[in-house]
Amino acid sequence: MKPVEVKADVYWVGAVDWNIRDFHGYSTYKGTTYNAYLLKDEKIVLFDTVKKGFLSDLLHRIRNLGIEPEDIDYLVVNHVEPDHSGSLPEVIERIRPEKIFCSPMGEKAIQAHYHPGEAWPLTVVKSGETVSLGQRSITFLETRMLHWPDSMFSYIPEEKLLISSDAFGHHWATSERFDDQVDTAELMAHCAKYYANILLLYSPLVQKLLQKVAEMGLEIDTIAPDHGVIWRQDPGRILAAYDRWSRQETTNKAVVVYDTMWHSTEAMAKAVADGLVDGGMSVQLMSLKSCHRSDVITELLEASVLAVGSPTLNNGMLPTIADFLCYLKGLKPKNKVAAAFGSYGWSGEAVKQMTQALKDMKLEVLEGVRHQYVPDHEALAACRRLGQELAAQAGG
Ligand code: FEO
Numbered sequence: 001m002k003p004v005e006v007k008a009d010v011y012w013v014g015a016v017d018w019n020i021r022d023f024h025g026y027s028t029y030k031g032t033t034y035n036a037y038l039l040k041d042e043k044i045v046l047f048d049t050v051k052k053g054f055l056s057d058l059l060h061r062i063r064n065l066g067i068e069p070e071d072i073d074y075l076v077v078n079h080v081e082p083d084h085s086g087s088l089p090e091v092i093e094r095i096r097p098e099k100i101f102c103s104p105m106g107e108k109a110i111q112a113h114y115h116p117g118e119a120w121p122l123t124v125v126k127s128g129e130t131v132s133l134g135q136r137s138i139t140f141l142e143t144r145m146l147h148w149p150d151s152m153f154s155y156i157p158e159e160k161l162l163i164s165s166d167a168f169g170h171h172w173a174t175s176e177r178f179d180d181q182v183d184t185a186e187l188m189a190h191c192a193k194y195y196a197n198i199l200l201l202y203s204p205l206v207q208k209l210l211q212k213v214a215e216m217g218l219e220i221d222t223i224a225p226d227h228g229v230i231w232r233q234d235p236g237r238i239l240a241a242y243d244r245w246s247r248q249e250t251t252n253k254a255v256v257v258y259d260t261m262w263h264s265t266e267a268m269a270k271a272v273a274d275g276l277v278d279g280g281m282s283v284q285l286m287s288l289k290s291c292h293r294s295d296v297i298t299e300l301l302e303a304s305v306l307a308v309g310s311p312t313l314n315n316g317m318l319p320t321i322a323d324f325l326c327y328l329k330g331l332k333p334k335n336k337v338a339a340a341f342g343s344y345g346w347s348g349e350a351v352k353q354m355t356q357a358l359k360d361m362k363l364e365v366l367e368g369v370r371h372q373y374v375p376d377h378e379a380l381a382a383c384r385r386l387g388q389e390l391a392a393q394a395g396g
Helices: 055-066 088-095 104-114 185-215 235-246 264-277 293-300 321-328 348-358 377-394
Strands: 006-009 010-012 015-017 032-034 039-041 044-047 072-076 099-102 122-124 131-132 137-142 151-155 160-162 223-224 253-258 280-288 305-309 336-345 369-372
Touching: 006 223, 006 348, 015 055, 055 088, 072 088, 088 104, 099 104, 104 122, 104 185, 185 235, 223 235, 253 264, 253 293, 253 321, 253 377, 264 280, 264 305, 264 336, 264 369, 264 377, 280 293, 293 321, 305 321, 305 348, 305 377, 321 348, 336 377, 348 369, 369 377
Parallel strands: 044 072, 072 099, 099 122, 160 223, 253 280, 253 305, 305 336, 336 369
Antiparallel strands: 006 010, 010 039, 015 032, 039 044, 131 137, 137 151, 151 160
16 A cells, blocks of 8 residues: 555555454454554654554555655654554664654653663653644644543644544544545444543543634644544544534433343343333344444443343353443443343342442442343333333433
8 A cells, every 4th residue: 555645745654454353352343554644844754653563564655755764854652552652663763763752741651661761862742832844843732641641642733734643533444544435424433432442431531622622723624543544524523523422422322231141131131122112212232242342332322321131140240241341330431321130040149239330330220120030021021111211211
């Protein structure tokens, strides 16, 4: 793949990872990209690098521009997570840059990851600092905890270009590089998954950042993230989506997530789902035997109801459900009505434990339903009523 011109003298020189299927516990069924950008001015700048193992992709694309690595003057490290900095030591060895720009927290993260001491020409920049490149300039904007302490944006005002690190990105390996070249519905689904699994817990900070960018009056017509396609046709679409997602606005959608041993809890899950449909809700029924936790979280992003089902095993809930609830708690979901349900044999602690876990997340929790062994018509009717109550409480 050739380098791709993003703007005059600004090129995408990143790598496409077609085969990755697990990104630290996030399922990437369609791979991802590690985007890096090269800007040619009186100074030549490389923004971010690629994951370890993809260095030759990066160097090949740079050389296709007629530029040798040692021609590059400046390196910008917007984010130190290894999917963007894994090849940093080898890149620095080849480029021998005059300066490496990073945020104050970026310097600490670089030292903690690669231990260069004084050997690398790290140049710390703070929010609002500008560096001239000749005809163009870079203004840096720290975006702490979006999603690492070191994260920052690089804004090129002369090109109305925002290089946004992980923000506004998505895991999707494509041969296309721009939003107008891909299917919009699929693009937004990948973006929702990224937001739900990576950024949801930082939603209050996303709101502050969007307000800050609006106050700064930055003119932006292109957003170039570090993963996925570049927003050149409709950057407003992803900004509006981030505004909506970070407010944790919900729709009349419900997610019923469960696991089951002998299909009793599964039968209860279906009955709860029927009750939610009775109440006018759109329902996703998701077995953790079939669905990855990161896909369940994606469906939950805009849902107003969560029902969780598990039988009791060894005086507790099934490990798959414990895993899911632990993951969910970390993401700090809001604005959801929730309840638990499940079958049991003799002790039956799972529903109580799941209910407490949902309360610990400060969700609005209704009393759950549990049933000994195989649910009969009455038990399924109780589950259906639970679904109806959840829908009514959510205003569905
Ligand atoms: Fe894509 Fe936070 O690294």
